[in-house]
Amino acid sequence: MSADWPILSAIIWLPVLGGLLVLFSGDKAPNVSRWLALAVAVLTFLISIPLWTGFDASTAAMQFEENIPWIESFKVNYHLGVDGISMPLILLTTFITILVVIAGWQVIQYKPSQYMAAFLIMEGVMVGVFAALDAMLFYVFWEAMLIPMFLIIGIWGGPNRVYATIKFFLYTFLGSVFMLVALVYMYFQSGSMEILGFHTLKLGLTEQILIFLAFLAAFAVKVPMWPVHTWLPDAHVEAPTGGSVILAAIMLKIGGYGFLRFSLPITPDASSHLDWLIIAMSLIAVVYIGFVALVQKDMKKLIAYSSIAHMGFVTLGFFIVFMIAANPEVQTGAILGVQGGMVQMVSHGFISAAMFLCVGVLYDRMHSREIADYGGVVNTMPWFAAFMVFFAMANAGLPGTSGFVGEFMVILASFRADFWFAFLAATTLIIGAAYTLWMVKRVVFGDVGNDRVAALQDVNKREVLVLGSLTLAVLALGLWPEPLVKVMDASITNLVNHIAVSKL
């Protein structure tokens, strides 16, 4: 199905152009740029809704396609399109961006127009990453994404922002260079930059393994997977709240998306050969990182580590496919795992955003992220406490919230691969609850910790709007995940069938 009008282009370029407009509106009338930014974000979100309502869930084919030549001499096309895997992530992006704009409304007093512009441009570029079907276009968006985030952390970040930005930039850039080499190699093999063409490209095992490792370098850093995760806590700690939200809710998902769009379909045999590596890294992320999160003294660091652990479920769900297929006792489970990983990505988008926004609410008032500086927040901020406890429970995977759905699906699927995978993955029920609730206990509960806590003001209407929308999203996905699963089903089934066929 193709749209009557270029809806994907609109979702990409409206925020980019709107961002430039906001940028040029300047800081003389900050409220104008704020309202302008909000209008652009809301409009973009509204435009993206037809992607969901007009989506044909019965096919795995690309929809809303746009394909025009871009650099004809190199056969590089401006080719966009979405399937069930990318479409939900685009909606997540447009939804979260609105919240980020609202959340930065009052807090950002330093160069607010540039701040808003950076996020809008970021939005367009991230949608571009999800929608690109041409590898060159994908790569351009992929690298372009670094610039606004680099600026967001570098300009509005904390005291140690230079170290964090450099680390963030070098890590991700180093990873993507390898990916570029792999893309160029496949261009020469296939004669085009079409990603879907790469899917059907015949590749030998050695080639596949090298390509797989190149992709791994790029995607593992983005996810991030253990042991290339240490940039994330530093980046989060230094980033302003909005930056953390985008980073956790969307940018990490791009790593997971990359595995589904590139690694698995292009190099199925290498993925099958090296699945033990990814599974091991994922399980280490779940267990090891869980324990590390437990001892963090900084709330943002704690949530950052918790993100890494939760993203471990995503990669685990994606790569147990091959072990399930190898197990003669079971016929199903592979789709369950990949679906679980995807649901976990969307859910983590909501929950991590909410957790960082909660910390932001506190930080705006007390200018501290140290757990020890708080205590008894519930006494002065009862409504905020209710939100925080709710999201903490979602973070701990309480059934009825979205946090449960993905973890549950992945645990079920990994049981089909190997009892011990499920065993290790399920430890998150205990460790995840431990680090989250211990933080809640020290920050939210207890008697009023100090005078500054005693002077706290409860959440205002703007904050209620932001946290309330996320509450609804988390509950909706937790109580009725069927719509999301249904939308993804055809594409994921197709993917699983595709990778079951060896390219050798």
Added chain:
Amino acid sequence: MPAIDMKTLYLALVLAPLAGSVIAGLLRNQIGKAGAHWATILGVGVSFALSAYVFWLHVFQGAPVFNENIYTWMVVDGLQLHVGFLVDNLTAMMITVVTFVSLMVHIYTIGYMAHEEGYQRFFSYIALFTFSMLMLVMSNNFLQLFFGWEAVGLVSYLLIGFYFKRESAIFANMKAFLVNRVGDFGFILGIAAVAMYFGSLDYAQVFDAAPAKAGETIGIWGGSQWSLMTVICILLFIGAMGKSAQVPLHVWLPDSMEGPTPISALIHAATMVTAGIFMVARMSPLYELSETALSFVLVIGATTAFFMGLIGIVQNDIKRVIAYSTLSQLGYMVAALGASAYAAGLFHLMTHAFFKALLFLAAGSVIIGMHHDQDIRNMGGVRKYMKITWITFLLGNLALIGFPGFSGFFSKDAIIEAVGHAQIAGAGYAHWLLVAGVFVTALYSFRLYFIVFHGEGPRDEHAKEHIKESPAVVTVPLMLLAIPSVVIGWMTIEPMLFGDYFKGVLHVASAHDTLGEIGEHYHNQIGFISHGVMALPFWLAMGGLATAFYVYMLKPEIARNLAIRFDWLYGLLTRKYGFDEFNQAVFAKGSLLLGKGLWIVGDRTVIDGIAVNGSARSVGLLGQTLRWLQSGYLYHYAIAMILGLLGLVYWFVIR
């Protein structure tokens, strides 16, 4: 059959308390205190009325089993997951008990919490709890069971930490949640195993397919094969051990007494903690296929029943004595399940729900009278000031120790007899512990009773002047609970234990049919009683009662002397066998140590220190070296050239 659509009725039954909870929670400032309690009481009241109606339909009208899905949660990969209701005789009994006790607790709370902060919040929570518990017991599949399971855990967490300013309360609620999560860890793996081997999480489908899978094995470690049913049942039971507080996952329940007394009655005595017993009984078609699992259940239950009862003897907090009693009674129920006497376990669940809720609420009434002092050493002579509380407490106590004719007598005797008839491994051990436990039960119960209600008046003069009977909102629920505590056993033993009330719901393999064997000798209640008073447990109960009377009424110094004489035992009991210290030292401290180690050594030293910043430094170092080479001084280059030349000469000529 009535014209009303049953599905709508069940939805209303479940959603009424939820609506009450949402109203009381979100509109707490608008509707005020009275609005909050009316909204929730109305919700739970509707729920109780409908439950009673459903119960009536099932008992007297022979209503058919209702099993329908409400909506599809998810269909993925051939796995159909729904939210739906299964209402049979077991469900009908559970919802009636849950909503009745909940309603009593709601009314009682008006009095108990009258002067507390967070009044609306409290009502919102307990109504939410009622909703969650109903979802749990009415589920027709494992997924929704787990939903309810965790939801009641959440509300329990919120309510234990109700007094959030108190450090001990917020420690206790976190502890409760985490220990329950250890159980849930096993539970979710059990559910995963069911999903994997049955391809469904629907009760009916799984139970139908179960007998065919009895012989299947599962490879867990190396080449060794385990019976599939044993693995599934034990994993699921680990969940029950968390929720129903069985050794060694019992440690959270005594601490949960940090919560206000009404929830100790509702959640931590009558309903939530019995979810594990309900679950195992529901899964009887699975448990019957694994004797290993049944033995495991039996031994854990009996161990809990006896050893937790012992701790009750040395506690001095009125609520904690009852809490240990709850642990012990839950152990009895679990032991019944292990002996395949599911009906007896459920029967005791029901009688216990009434008399234990009564005991807790009566204790709460005493606590109100004592101005929130809970130490029994400060009490005494309360019977003179609080007549209704005194009588109802005494009735509850008699039910608890199994005094002939009272509800607890029938249920406890049935359990002990059934375990006595059991043939599986561990049955002998379990039987003796349960029999000895009867003495312990009577001893701690009447120690508490005599110390609190008899003897000289309250120690504190101020307390003595102000102590008076609680208001009617408190005493009426006590009286209403006292009635079933006395008579429910007599009324229901025939259909529940030896009749066909649970026919088609509980499955008992003929080799395990312990209750059937007892049933052969059963004629009527009188016969059951006269058989009971001839047996050892009755005399042990009387012995316990007499001992308590002698020691705590006549010769108080005996208790002190014994404590000194057997200080090792006394110490062991007051330290609760050291479970808490062990968990704190090994699991809590160990996790922190491990986390610190991984973080400092793994993340900061190895990954960041050596790999990341190390590479950065090496690049920097390389740059430094290269910069030194390109110094810009001509003589440096000249020397380098000469050295290079010499080297080449050496290489080509001399070598």
